[in-house]
Amino acid sequence: xxxxxxxxxxxxxxxxxxxxxxxxxxxxxxxxxxxxxxxxxxxxxxxxxxxxxxxxxxxxxxxxxxxxxxxxxxxxxxxxxxxxxxxxxxxxxxxxxxxxxxxxxxxxxxxxxxxxxxxxxxxxxxxxxxxxxxxxxxxxxxxxxxxxxxxxxxxxxxxxxxxxxxxxxxxxxxxxxxxxxxxxxxxxxxxxxxxxxxxxxxxxxxxxxxxxxxxxxxxxxxxxxxxxxxxxxxxxxxxxxxxxxxxxxxxxxxxxxxxxxxxxxxxxxxxxxxxxxxxxxxxxxxxxxxxxxxxxxxxxxxxxxxxxxxxxxxxxxxxxxxxxxxxxxxxxxxxxxxxxxxxxxxxxxxxxxxxxxxxxxxxxxxxxxxxxxxxxxxxxxxxxxxxxxxxxxxxxxxxxxxxxxxxxxxxxxxxxxxxxxxxxxxxxxxxxxxxxxxxxxxxxxxxxxxxxxxxxxxxxxxxxxxxxxxxxxxxxxxxxxxxxxxxxxxxxxxxxxxxxxxxxxxxxxxxxxxxxxxxxxxxxxxxxxxxxxxxxxxxxxxxxxxxxxxxxxxxxxxxxxxxxxxxxxxxxxxxxxxxxxxxxxxxxxxxxxxxxxxxxxxxxxxxxxxxxxxxxxxxxxxxxxxxxxxxxxxxxxxxxxxxxxxxxxxxxxxxxxxxxxxxxxxxxxxxxxxxxxxxxxxxxxxxxxxxxxxxxxxxxxxxxxxxxxxxxxxxxxxxxxxxxxxxxxxxxxxxxxxxxxxxxxxxxxxxxxxxxxxxxxxxxxxxxxxxxxxxxxxxxxxxxxxxxxxxxxxxxxxxxxxxxxxxxxxxxxxxxxxxx
Numbered sequence: 001x002x003x004x005x006x007x008x009x010x011x012x013x014x015x016x017x018x019x020x021x022x023x024x025x026x027x028x029x030x031x032x033x034x035x036x037x038x039x040x041x042x043x044x045x046x047x048x049x050x051x052x053x054x055x056x057x058x059x060x061x062x063x064x065x066x067x068x069x070x071x072x073x074x075x076x077x078x079x080x081x082x083x084x085x086x087x088x089x090x091x092x093x094x095x096x097x098x099x100x101x102x103x104x105x106x107x108x109x110x111x112x113x114x115x116x117x118x119x120x121x122x123x124x125x126x127x128x129x130x131x132x133x134x135x136x137x138x139x140x141x142x143x144x145x146x147x148x149x150x151x152x153x154x155x156x157x158x159x160x161x162x163x164x165x166x167x168x169x170x171x172x173x174x175x176x177x178x179x180x181x182x183x184x185x186x187x188x189x190x191x192x193x194x195x196x197x198x199x200x201x202x203x204x205x206x207x208x209x210x211x212x213x214x215x216x217x218x219x220x221x222x223x224x225x226x227x228x229x230x231x232x233x234x235x236x237x238x239x240x241x242x243x244x245x246x247x248x249x250x251x252x253x254x255x256x257x258x259x260x261x262x263x264x265x266x267x268x269x270x271x272x273x274x275x276x277x278x279x280x281x282x283x284x285x286x287x288x289x290x291x292x293x294x295x296x297x298x299x300x301x302x303x304x305x306x307x308x309x310x311x312x313x314x315x316x317x318x319x320x321x322x323x324x325x326x327x328x329x330x331x332x333x334x335x336x337x338x339x340x341x342x343x344x345x346x347x348x349x350x351x352x353x354x355x356x357x358x359x360x361x362x363x364x365x366x367x368x369x370x371x372x373x374x375x376x377x378x379x380x381x382x383x384x385x386x387x388x389x390x391x392x393x394x395x396x397x398x399x400x401x402x403x404x405x406x407x408x409x410x411x412x413x414x415x416x417x418x419x420x421x422x423x424x425x426x427x428x429x430x431x432x433x434x435x436x437x438x439x440x441x442x443x444x445x446x447x448x449x450x451x452x453x454x455x456x457x458x459x460x461x462x463x464x465x466x467x468x469x470x471x472x473x474x475x476x477x478x479x480x481x482x483x484x485x486x487x488x489x490x491x492x493x494x495x496x497x498x499x500x501x502x503x504x505x506x507x508x509x510x511x512x513x514x515x516x517x518x519x520x521x522x523x524x525x526x527x528x529x530x531x532x533x534x535x536x537x538x539x540x541x542x543x544x545x546x547x548x549x550x551x552x553x554x555x556x557x558x559x560x561x562x563x564x565x566x567x568x569x570x571x572x573x574x575x576x577x578x579x580x581x582x583x584x585x586x587x588x589x590x591x592x593x594x595x596x597x598x599x600x601x602x603x604x605x606x607x608x609x610x611x612x613x614x615x616x617x618x619x620x621x622x623x624x625x626x627x628x629x630x631x632x633x634x635x636x637x638x639x640x641x642x643x644x645x646x647x648x649x650x651x652x653x654x655x656x657x658x659x660x661x662x663x664x665x666x667x668x669x670x671x672x673x674x675x676x677x678x679x680x681x682x683x684x685x686x687x688x689x690x691x692x693x694x695x696x697x698x699x700x701x702x703x704x705x706x707x708x709x710x711x712x713x714x715x716x717x718x719x720x721x722x723x724x725x726x727x728x729x730x731x732x733x734x735x736x737x738x739x740x741x742x743x744x745x746x747x748x749x750x751x752x753x754x755x756x757x758x759x760x761x762x763x764x765x766x767x768x769x770x771x772x773x774x775x776x777x778x779x780x781x782x783x784x785x786x787x788x789x790x791x792x793x794x795x796x797x798x799x800x801x802x803x804x805x806x807x808x809x810x811x812x813x814x815x816x817x818x819x820x
Contacts, residue, residue, distance in 0.1 A: 001033050001034070001035065001217050001218070001219045001220060002027075002032060002033075002034045002035075002219055002220055002221050002222070002223060003034070003035045003036075003037065003210050003213050003214040003217065003219045003221075003222045003223070004023075004024070004027075004034050004035070004036050004037070004210075004222075004223045004225060005036075005037040005038070005039075005188065005206060005207060005209070005210035005222070005223065005224050005225060006020050006036065006037070006038050006039065006225045006284060007039045007206065007224075007225065007226050007227070008039040008040055008041060008042040008043070008044070008045070009042050009226065009227040009284075010039075010225050010226065010227065010284040011038055011039065011040075011041055011042070011129050011133065012041050012042030012043070013041075013042075013076065014075070014076045014079035014080050015079075016284070016285075017076065017080060017132070017133055017136060018080070018136075019284055019285065019287075020133065020225075020284060021133070021136055021137055021140055021142070022287075023225070023284065023287050024036060024137060024142055024144075024183065025137075025140065025141070025142050026287075028142045028143075028183065034183060035177070035183070035184045035186060035213055035217065035219075036133075036144075036183060036184065036185050036186060037186045037187075037188045037206060037209045037210040037213060038126065038129050038130050038133055038185060038186070038187070038188055038206070039125070039126060039129065039188050039189065039206040040122075040124075040125025040126050040128070040129050040189075041072060041073070041076070041125065041128075041129050044069060044072065044125040044128075044129075045122055045125045047065060047068065047069055048069070048121045048122050048124060048125055049118065049121070049122065050065060051065045051066055051069065051104060051121070052104065052107060052113045052117065052118055052121045053113060055104045055105075055107040055108040055113070056107050056108070056110075056111055056112055056113035057111070058108065058111055060108075062104060062108065066097075066100070066101060066104060069097075069100075070097050073093055073097075073128050073129075073132065074090065074093065076132055077089050077090055077093065077132060080132065080135075080136045080139075081132075081135060081136060081139060082139060085135070085139060088135075089131075089132065089135045092131060093128060093131070093132070096124060096127060096128055096131075097124075097128075099124075100121070100124050103117065103120060103121065104121075114159075115159035115160045116159045116197065118159070118160065119159045119160065119190075119197075119198050119199055119200045120198045122189070122190075122200055123150070123187070123189075123190040123198050123200065125189075126149075126187035126188050126189050126190055126206070127148060127187055127190070130146045130147075130148075130185045130186065130187045131146045131185075133185050134146040134185040137183065137185065142183060143181070143182040143183060144182055144183040144184075144185050145180070145182045145183075145184065145185065146184075146185050146187075147176070147180075147184040147185065147186045147187070148187050148190075149186050149187045149188070149190055149191055149209060150187070150190055150191060150192035150198060151172075151176070151192075152169065152172040152173050152176050153169050153172075153173075153190075153191035153192070153209070153212060154168040154169050154172065154191065154192065154193070154194060155191045155192070155193055155199045155201070156193060156194075156199075157193040157194075157195065157197065157199070158199075159199055159200070160200065160202065161200070161201070161202030161203075162191060162193065162199035162200065162201060162202075164191065164201070164212060165194075166212075166215075166216075166271075169212065169216065170215070170216040173212075173213060173216035173217065174216060174217070177217060186209065186213060187209075188205060188206025188207075188209040188210065189201055189205035189206045189208075189209060190205075190209075191209075204268055207224055207264070207268035208268050208271075210222050210224065210268070211268045211269065211270065211271040211272045211277075211279075212271055214271065214272060214275075214277050215271035215272060215274065215275045215277065218275065218277075219277055220277075220278075221277065221278045221279070221280055222272055222277055222278070222279045222280070223279075223280045223281075223282055223291075224264065224268075224279060224280070224281050224282070225282050225283070225284045226281065226282070226283065226284065227283065227284060227285060228244075228281075228283055229244040229282075229283045229286055229289050229291060230244040230245060230280075230281040230282065230283070230289070230290075230291035230292030231244065231245050231248055231253065231256065231264065231281055231292040231294075231307065232244055232245070232307070233245060233306075233307050233308065233455060233459050234307060234308040234309070234310075234451055234454075234455050235309075235310065235451065238310075238447070238448055238451050238452070239451050239452050239455045240515075241452075241455060241456070241459075241460060242455065243459075244289070244291070244292055245292050245299065245301075245306060245307065246290075246292065246293065246299050246301070247292065247293045247294070247295065247297075247298065247299030247300075248292060248293070248294050248295075248298065248299065248306060248307075249294070249295065249296060249297055249298040249403055250269055250272075250273050250294060250295070250296060251403065251436055252298060252306050252307070252401055252402060252403060252436070253269060253279075253294045254269055255309070255399070255401045255436055255437050256306075256307045256309045256401050258309075264279070264281065264294070269294070272294075273296075276296055278293055278294065278295045279293070279294040279295075280292065280293050280294070281294070298402070298403040298404070301404075302404070303402065303404060303458060303459060304402065304404050304405055304408055304410075304411045304414070304458060305400040305401060305402035305404065305405060305411065305458050306401055306402035306403070306404070307400075307401050307402065308398060308399070308400055308401070308451060308454050308455055308458065309398070309399050309401060310396055310397060310398040310399070310447060310451060311346065311396060311397045312396050312444065312447060313362070313363050313395075313396065313444065314346060314347075314360045314361065314362065314363065314395050314396060314397055314441070315360065315361055315362070315363045315365075315366035315391055315392060315393045315395060316358055316359070316360055316390075316391070316392040316395055316427060316428060316441060317358070317359055317360075317361060317366065317369050317370060317373070317389060317390070317391050318356055318357070318358040318389070318390040318391075318392075319334060319356065319357050319358075319373055319377070319386065319387075319389060320355055320356035320357075320386070320387045320390070321355070321356075321380070321384075321385055321386035321387040322355070322385060323380045323383075323385025323386045324354055324355060324356070324357070324386065325353065325354045325355055326354060327354075330354075330357075331350075331357065333376055333377075334357060334373065334376065334377075337372050337373065337375075337376040338369060338372055338373075340372075341368060341369070341372040342368075343361055343365045343368055343369045343372065344361065344362070344365070345359045345360065345361060346359075346360040346361060346362070346397065347359060347360040347397060347428065347430045347439055347441065348360075348430065349428050349429060349430045358428050360395075360397060360428070360441060363393060366391050366393065367391075369391075370389045370391050373389050374389055392427065394443065394444045394445070395427060395441050395442065395443060395444055396441070396442055396443070396444045396446075396447040397439055397440070397441055397442075398439070398440060398442065398447065398450055398451060398454070399437050399438065399439040399440075400415055400437070400438050400454065400458065401436065401437050402436070403436060405435045405436065405438070406435040406436075407435070411438070412431070412438055414457055414458065415438060415440070415454065418450075418453045418454055418457045419440070419442070419450055419453070419454075420601050421453075421549075421572075421601060421602070421817070421818050422446075422449055422450065422453045422548050422549065422550075422572055422818070423446075423571065423572020423573075423600055423601075423602070424442050424443070424446045424449065424450050424453075424572075425442070425443070426440045426441065426442060427440075427441040427442065427443075428440070428441040429441075445546065446546065448546065449546050449547060449548045450548070452547075452548045453548035453549060456548070456549070456819060457819065462496050463496045463497075463498065464496060464497050464498070464549070464815060464816075464818075464819030464820075465497075465498045465500055465549060465819075466497065466498070466499055466500065466549050466550075466551060466811065466814065466815035466818065466819070467500050467502045467547040467548065467549055467550045467551070468484075468499055468500060468501045468502065468503075468550075468551055468553060468811065469501075469502060469503035469504075469538070469542045469550065469551070469552050469553065469573075470501060470503065470504045470505070470553045470555065471504075471505050471535060471538055471539075471552070471553065471554050471555065471556055471561055472505075472506065472553075472554060472555030472556035472557075472561075473504060473505070473506045473523045473526075473527070473555070474506070474555065474556075474557075475800045476555045476578060476800050476803050476804050476807070477506075477523075477553075477555035477804075478523050479800040479801060479803075479804040480553070480555065480804040480807055480808055481501070481504075481519050481523065483804055483805060483808050484499055484501070484519060484808065484811075485519045485520055487808075488519075491812070495812075497812065497815050497816075497819075499811065499815070500515075500516040501516060501517045501519050502514055502515075502516055502517065502545070502547060503517075503538065503541070503542055503545075504517055504523075504526055504527065505527075505530070505533045505538045506523070506527065506533065507533065507534075507556075508527075508532070508533055509527040509530035509531065509532065509533050510527075510530050510531060510532075510533035510537065510538050510541070511526065511527055511529060511530035511531070512541055512542075512545065514545065514547065534560065535556070535560040535561040535564060536560075536564065538561075539552075539561070539564045539567070539568060542568075542573065543567075543568070543571045543573070549815070549818040549819060550572075550573045550574070551573065551574045551575070551576060551603075551811060551814045551815070551818075552568050552573050552574070552575045552576075553575075553576055553577065553807060553811065554575065554576075554577035554578075554579050555577070555578060555579070555807070556579060557579065558579075558581075559581045559585075561579070562579060562581045562582045562585070565582050565593050565596075565604075566589070566592050566593050566596045569593060569596035569597045569600055569602055569604060570596045570599070570600060571600075572600045572601075572602055573602065574597075574602040574603040574604070574605070574814045574817075574818070575597075575602075575603070575604050575605070575606075576603070576605040576606070576807055576810035576811055576814060577605075577606055577608075577609075577807070578606070578608035578609065578612075578803050578806070578807055579606075579609075580606070580609040580610075580682050580683065580686060582606075583606055583609055583685075583686045583689065584609075584681075584682035584683070584685050584686050584697060585697070586696065586697075587689070587694055587695065587696050590689060591694075603810075603813070603814045603817055605810040605813065605814065606686075607806050607809075607810060608803050608806040608807055608810075609683065609686050610635075610637060610683045610686055610687060610779075611637070611777050611779065611793070611795070611797050611806075612639065612777070612796065612797050612798055612799065612802045612803040612806055613795070613796065613801075613802030613803060613805045613806035613809075614777055614779075614793060614794075614795045614796065614797055614802070614806075615793065616635075616687070616779050616793055617686070617687070617690055619781070619791070619793065620633075620687060620690050620691060620781065621690060623781065623783055623785075623786075623791075624690075624691065624692065628783045628784055628785050628786075629783060629784045630691040630692070630750075630781065630782075630783050631752045631782045631783055631784065631787070632749070632750065632751055632752060632780075632781075632782040632790075633684070633687050633688070633691065633748075633749070633750040633779065633780070633781055633782075634747060634748070634749050634750075634769075634779070634780040634782075635680075635683070635684060635687070635747070635748045635749075635777070635778065635779040635780070636745055636746065636747065636748075636769055636772060636776070636777050636778045636779075636797070637679075637680045637683040637684065637748050637777060637779070637797065638674060638679055638680050638683075638746060638777070638797070638798070639666070639775035639776075639777055639796065639797040639798020639799065640661065640666050640667050640668075640674040640775070640798060641674055641675070641680065641746040642745075642746075642772060642774070642775050642776055642777060642797065642798075643661060643666055643774060643775040643798075644657060644658065644661060644675075645743070645744045645745055645746060646772050646773050646774060646775075646776070648730070648734055648744065649734075650734075650735070650738070653724070653727045653731075654723070654726070654727050654730035654731065655720060655723040655724040655726070655727050658671050658675070658720075658723060659720060666775070666798070669716070670716050670719070671716075671719070672706065672710065672711060672719060675705055675706050675710075676702075676705070676706065676711065677702040677703075677704075677705055677746065677758045678702070680702075680746060680748050680758045681697070681700040681702050681748070681756075681758050682697070683748065684700060684748035684749070684750055684756050684757075684758060685697060685699075685700050685756065687748075687750060687779075688700075688750050688754065688756050691750065693750070693754045693756075695754065695756065699756060700756040700757070700758065701755075701756065701757045701758070702757075702758045702759075703757065703758065703759035703760070705746065705759075705760050706723070706726070707722070707725075707726050707729065709722045709725070709726075710722045710723050710726060733760070733762075736762070737762035740762065740764070741764055741765060742762035742763055742764045742765075742770075743762065743763060743769075743770050744760060744761070744762055745760075745761055745762075745763050745769045745770075745772070746758065746759070746760055746761075747759060747760075747761045747763070747769065768780055768790075768792050768794075772794075774796075775796060775797060775798050775799070776794055776795060776796060776797060777794070777795065777796070777797025777798070778792065778793065778794040779792075779793045779794075780792050780793075781793075
C-alpha cells in the first residue's frame with residue numbers, strides 16, 4: 001500500500017486533474033494499491049476564507065465570490081465529466097454549494113466568523129475536489145470513491161489546528177480500508193471531533209492527512225505530489241542552478257522545512273517517523289522523475305551540506321545589559337513572557353558573556369515582542385541594568401543544512417568566506433551541537449546574492465561562475481571580449497570557470513542581462529538594444545543588481561569611472577583595469593582605493609597599468625610581502641618610446657619616424673602625450689607607491705625630451721612642423737651616443753631616497769636597456785636580495801592584445817579568489 005497526496009496546484013484545473021488521473025491509472029494498471037489524499041483546488045481555500053470574512057463584515061460581495069467558487073468547480077466538471085454523467089456530479093456539487101451558501105448567510109446575519117465556522121467553510125474545498133476527482137476516475141475506468149476524512153479521522157475540539165486522536169483514528173481507518181476495495185479519494189486537511197463537528201489540521205494539513213493515513217495503513221511509502229521535482233538544494237526561483245536531491249534524512253527534511261523549503265511541512269513527518277515510513281516528494285507534471293526520498297538515513301552524496309534554506313523576512317530583537325550577566329532565570333523570564341504573548345522565535349543566539357540575548361521573529365511579531373520584553377523587564381530598564389530593546393528589520397535568515405557537516409572541518413569557514421568575499425556581513429549566527437544546521441542572519445538585500453554564492457561553493461564547486469561588468473568597448477575592451485569568447489570553452493572544460501558578462505557599455509550605450517550577454521556577437525550587436533549610458537549610471541545599475549562573484553572591468557581611458565572606484569570596492573565588487581589614473585592621481589585617492597579593497601576583502605588589480613601584459617607590479621608586491629627592500633627601480637616603461645628610440649638610426653629623420661609611428665597606431669593621437677614623458681611619469685609613480693613611497697604626481701621630475709616649441713604648438717600639425725625643425729637636435733644626440741658606443745633610451749628611475757625621474761639617457765652595452773628591440777619594455781629591480789644581479793623583467797609593453805590578455809588574466813585571478 002502507498003499513500004499519495006496531491007496538492008492544490010496538482011488539482012488546480014481540469015487539465016491538471018487529468019494529469020493526476022493518468023498517474024493514478026498507471027498505479028491501478030500496475031496492480032499497486034494506493035490511497036489518495038487531495039487538497040482543494042488551487043486558490044479555493046483562500047477564497048473560502050475571504051468569502052467568510054466578507055460575510056462576517058456585512059459585505060454582500062461575498063455572494064459574487066461564492067459564485068466564482070461555484071463557477072470554478074462547475075467548469076471543471078463540464079471539462080472532465082461526460083455529458084451523460086454530468087447531472088449526478090453537478091447535483092452533488094450543487095447540494096454542497098447550497099450548504100455553503102446557507103452557512104455564509106448565517107455568518108452574514110450574525111456578523112461573526114468563529115474558528116468553528118471557519119473550519120466548516122474551509123472543509124468545502126477538499127470535499128468538492130475529492131468528489132469531482134473520484135467521479136472522473138470512475139468514468140476513466142479506475143474504480144474510485146470519495147472518502148470524507150471526517151468519518152475516520154478523530155480530533156479534539158481545538159478548531160483551526162486540532163490534535164489527532166491516533167488510537168481512534170487508526171482503528172477507524174484500518175476498518176474502513178478493510179471494507180472498501182475501490183481506490184479511496186480522501187479529503188485532506190479535514191477531520192471531525194468526538195461530537196462530530198468539522199475540524200481542520202492546521203497549516204500543511206493535507207500533507208499531515210497523508211501521513212496519518214500512511215501510518216494507520218502501515219504504508220510502504222507516502223508520496224507527496226507537488227509542482228517541483230522533489231526537495232531542491234535551494235530555492236530554484238532564486239538560484240537557477242538549484243537541483244533536486246535524491247535522498248534526505250527526516251532530520252534534514254525538517255530543518256529545511258523550518259527554514260523555508262515549502263515542499264514539506266514538519267508535522268507531516270511525525271507519523272511517518274514514528275512508523276519509519278519513507279516519504280517521496282514527486283512532481284505531478286514530471287511523473288517520470290523519481291523525486292526526493294526522505295527516510296531515516298541521509299543519502300550517500302559527499303556534499304558537506306544537503307541544502308541551503310532561507311527565510312526572506314525576519315526581524316532581530318536583542319535584549320542586553322550588565323543586569324543579565326550571571327543572573328539565573330533571565331532566559332526563562334524572557335522566553336516565558338514571549339510564549340505567553342504568542343510570539344514564536346525562529347532563531348536564538350546568546351553571547352557567552354551573557355551580556356546579550358538575540359532572537360529572530362517574524363516581522364509581524366517584532367512590535368509585540370518588543371512591548372512584551374519592555375513590560376517584563378521594566379524595573380531593570382528603569383534602573384539602567386538592562387538596555388533599551390533593540391529591533392532590527394529588513395533581515396533574512398539563511399541556513400546550511402546536512403548531516404555530513406558533523407565532525408567535518410571547514411564547512412562553516414566556507415560559509416563565512418563565501419559571504420565575506422561577496423561583501424555580506426552577518427548580524428547573528430546560530431549552530432546546534434548536532435552540527436546539522438548553521439544559520440546566519442544577513443541583510444535582506446543580500447539574500448539573492450548570498451544564496452547563489454553559497455550554492456555555487458557547496459554544490460557546484462567543480463564549476464564556478466564569475467559575473468563580469470565591462471565598461472569601455474574600445475580597442476582594448478573589444479579585444480578582451482574576443483579573447484574571452486575564444487577561451488570560453490577552454491575555461492569551462494579545463495578550468496571549470498564560466499565568465500558571465502552581465503553588463504557592457506561604451507560611451508553611448510549600456511546593456512545588462514543577469515543570465516549573460518552573448519559575447520559571440522559584435523560589440524555593436526551586443527549594445528544594439530542598450531539604453532543611454534554614462535559611467536555613473538553603469539556603476540549604479542551594477543551595484544543595484546547585487547550579483548555574487550562580481551568584477552568590474554574598466555577599459556576606459558578617462559577618469560569618469562575612476563572616481564567611482566572607491567564606492568565600487570566598498571560595495572564588495574572587485575576591480576581590474578588598465579586605466580592608470582586612479583593609481584597615478586592624488587596619493588589620497590590611491591590610498592582610499594587600497595583601503596576600500598582591503599576593508600571589503602575584494603581585489604583591486606591593475607598589473608596592466610605599467611607593463612601592459614608584462615608582470616611588473618605583481619613581482620614587486622611579492623618582493624615587498626616577502627620582506628625584501630627595494631633599493632632602485634629602473635624602467636623602459638613606454639612601448640611607444642621604446643619603439644621610437646630602438647628604431648632611430650643614422651639616416652632617419654626623427655620627425656618622420658614619429659609620424660610613421662603615429663600612422664601605425666603606436667602613439668597617442670597627439671604624440672606629445674608619449675614624448676612629453678607624462679605616461680612614463682605615471683608608471684614610475686605607480687611603481688614608487690607599490691614600493692612603499694608615498695609620493696604625489698608632482699614629486700616625479702620629468703626632464704624635457706622635446707623642445708619647448710614642440711610642447712607649445714597649437715595643434716598636432718603644428719607640433720610636427722616644430723618637430724621637423726628639431727631633427728638636427730635629435731640626430732646630434734643620437735650620433736654622440738653612437739660615437740661613445742651607447743644608445744638613447746627614455747629611462748624612468750626611482751632611487752633609494754625615493755627620488756623619481758624620467759629622462760633621455762645614453763646607456764652603454766653593459767646596461768640591460770642597451771639591447772632592447774622593437775617596442776619591448778624592461779624593468780630592473782635592485783633590492784637587498786637582488787643586489788649584485790638585479791631582477792630583470794622584459795617583454796612587450798604595449799599593444800591591445802597583450803594589454804587585454806593582462807586584464808583577462810586578472811579576471812581569472814579574481815574568479816579563482818572569489819569561488820575558492
